[in-house]
Amino acid sequence: xxxxxxxxxxxxxxxxxxxxxxxxxxxxxxxxxxxxxxxxxxxxxxxxxxxxxxxxxxxxxxxxxxxxxxxxxxxxxxxxxxxxxxxxxxxxxxxxxxxxxxxxxxxxxxxxxxxxxxxxxxxxxxxxxxxxxxxxxxxxxxxxxxxxxxxxxxxxxxxxxxxxxxxxxxxxxxxxxxxxxxxxxxxxxxxxxxxxxxxxxxxxxxxxxxxxxxxxxxxxxxxxxxxxxxxxxxxxxxxxxxxxxxxxxxxxxxxxxxxxxxxxxxxxxxxxxxxxxxxxxxxxxxxxxxxxxxxxxxxxxxxxxxxxxxxxxxxxxxxxxxxxxxxxxxxxxxxxxxxxxxxxxxxxxxxxxxxxxxxxxxxxxxxxxxxxxxxxxxxxxxxxxxxxxxxxxxxxxxxxxxxxxxxxxxxxxxxxxxxxxxxxxxxxxxxxxxxxxxxxxxxxxxxxxxxxxxxxxxxxxxxxxxxxxxxxxxxxxxxxxxxxxxxxxxxxxxxxxxxxxxxxxxxxxxxxxxxxxxxxxxxxxxxxxxxxxxxxxxxxxxxxxxxxxxxxxxxxxxxxxxxxxxxxxxxx
Numbered sequence: 001x002x003x004x005x006x007x008x009x010x011x012x013x014x015x016x017x018x019x020x021x022x023x024x025x026x027x028x029x030x031x032x033x034x035x036x037x038x039x040x041x042x043x044x045x046x047x048x049x050x051x052x053x054x055x056x057x058x059x060x061x062x063x064x065x066x067x068x069x070x071x072x073x074x075x076x077x078x079x080x081x082x083x084x085x086x087x088x089x090x091x092x093x094x095x096x097x098x099x100x101x102x103x104x105x106x107x108x109x110x111x112x113x114x115x116x117x118x119x120x121x122x123x124x125x126x127x128x129x130x131x132x133x134x135x136x137x138x139x140x141x142x143x144x145x146x147x148x149x150x151x152x153x154x155x156x157x158x159x160x161x162x163x164x165x166x167x168x169x170x171x172x173x174x175x176x177x178x179x180x181x182x183x184x185x186x187x188x189x190x191x192x193x194x195x196x197x198x199x200x201x202x203x204x205x206x207x208x209x210x211x212x213x214x215x216x217x218x219x220x221x222x223x224x225x226x227x228x229x230x231x232x233x234x235x236x237x238x239x240x241x242x243x244x245x246x247x248x249x250x251x252x253x254x255x256x257x258x259x260x261x262x263x264x265x266x267x268x269x270x271x272x273x274x275x276x277x278x279x280x281x282x283x284x285x286x287x288x289x290x291x292x293x294x295x296x297x298x299x300x301x302x303x304x305x306x307x308x309x310x311x312x313x314x315x316x317x318x319x320x321x322x323x324x325x326x327x328x329x330x331x332x333x334x335x336x337x338x339x340x341x342x343x344x345x346x347x348x349x350x351x352x353x354x355x356x357x358x359x360x361x362x363x364x365x366x367x368x369x370x371x372x373x374x375x376x377x378x379x380x381x382x383x384x385x386x387x388x389x390x391x392x393x394x395x396x397x398x399x400x401x402x403x404x405x406x407x408x409x410x411x412x413x414x415x416x417x418x419x420x421x422x423x424x425x426x427x428x429x430x431x432x433x434x435x436x437x438x439x440x441x442x443x444x445x446x447x448x449x450x451x452x453x454x455x456x457x458x459x460x461x462x463x464x465x466x467x468x469x470x471x472x473x474x475x476x477x478x479x480x481x482x483x484x485x486x487x488x489x490x491x492x493x494x495x496x497x498x499x500x501x502x503x504x505x506x507x508x509x510x511x512x513x514x515x516x517x518x519x520x521x522x523x524x525x526x527x528x529x530x531x532x533x534x535x536x537x538x539x540x541x542x543x544x545x546x547x548x549x550x551x552x553x554x555x556x557x558x559x560x561x562x563x564x565x566x567x568x569x570x571x572x
Contacts, residue, residue: 082115102323116311117313142197149191201375231311237519259286331534336455339451370425378410457520
């Protein structure tokens with residue numbers, strides 16, 4: 001009862017400030033409307049700076065615009081380290097849940113950054129792009145090829161020749177006369193070594209290919225930053241969803257308990273002859289309905305826990321739970337206009353389209369280089385060592401020696417005519433660059449819409465927190481009065497149960513409003529690229545208890561300066 005009275009006092013103090021905020025908002029809307037109606041207030045869009053003037057034609061990824069991803073886990077969370085990537089359980093006992101681990105939002109975000117395999121895959125893609133860039137840079141350097149025989153080559157042969165000037169012998173088969181034969185044997189072994197040096201002095205395709213590889217590397221780095229932002233949003237969203245399901249389970253349990261009390265009271269009244277069978281049947285029906293809702297809520301809670309566990313890639317036998325109920329995370333300080341400009345400045349998606357334009361232009365220049373001359377310098381060196389001999393009885397000849405050969409020169413190639421292929425590839429890449437410009441404009445408009453939607457959703461959620469706060473306080477007071485009436489014998493237990501159910505539903509709506517607020521806050525952080533969330537101010541308790549007319553003296557509950565933070569103190 002003391003807490004109820006304090007909350008009523010809180011509402012009484014908040015309402016005037018809320019009215020003032022509403023008036024100021026209405027005045028601001030009127031000013032905006034008048035400015036929009038004035039045609040002179042419109043800005044000439046042709047005078048706006050271009051993205052390339054602000055960011056450059058080849059913007060570099062800037063990891064400093066957001067907190068870096070965690071790479072290690074504290075000692076208390078070492079057991080939550082992700083299993084090996086190729087680990088695959090093959091027994092039911094290996095996937096049985098053995099531990100429920102309560103986690104805070106900060107712990108969930110850290111675990112996601114360290115364990116999530118999708119984020120690791122994107123990080124691997126960055127290293128792949130870096131290797132590709134190094135491969136492209138190698139075009140500036142000469143190439144050296146070596147070849148050698150690992151073992152000497154051995155050549156052997158036998159040859160028989162006939163000399164008509166020599167004596168004739170008779171062929172035993174044909175009976176004819178033929179010159180006497182001469183048999184020659186040759187045996188030679190040799191080993192050789194060679195080296196070829198080649199260096200492109202003039203290569204029109206080299207520079208644009210390296211530029212395209214560098215831009216691709218920067219684009220991949222941007223993709224990693226985007227993935228990091230997105231995984232943090234997914235972690236927060238999944239955690240808020242788990243908190244919502246926890247609240248649904250809590251309301252389901254309270255509803256079942258209230259329905260059991262109502263059924264017990266109805267049966268007692270029926271046995272006492274002061275109630276009808278219909279009241280008992282209604283109570284049984286309500287109990288069955290509440291039990292069904294609780295069953296569904298428990299199932300959704302398990303699914304939310306396992307969804308969060310999958311996102312964090314936890315060990316197979318651990319399931320996370322929320323360590324605390326939903327509370328307002330903080331306040332968003334920048335205005336709508338500041339948030340939009342921040343999104344234009346920090347969102348890597350826009351930088352990616354600028355890099356796409358640069359990559360396509362580089363590819364166009366590389367395609368055109370196919371019909372331009374290439375000049376190379378080369379140096380070929382060969383060495384051979386040989387030894388052997390030739391025998392022709394009764395004479396034998398020995399041969400041995402070595403040889404060196406070196407040649408240096410220039411080589412030029414020029415594909416003068418290719419049927420128009422190079423020019424066609426050039427136009428295709430230029431058209432792709434133009435397409436990227438249109439995609440940039442589309443992404444720019446989409447980013448603004450996303451920021452506006454999150455901003456307005458945050459504002460709506462903040463208003464819902466205020467209204468549900470009043471609803472909770474009213475329901476609390478109604479429950480208190482219903483219990484007093486029941487104790488005085490002027491009402492039934494059914495009224496108490498109904499008021500308890502109304503209070504529980506109001507608390508769930510309050511929790512949903514808080515979670516929607518936190519979700520919109522997380523979306524604003526993601527969609528603007530900013531981390532401008534101001535924590536709620538600390539609790540300030542007065543030094544003495546105030547005296548309140550017609551109420552029992554109660555301690556004043558904390559009254560933060562802002563409505564969102566103020567509503568978050570319910571139940572504190």
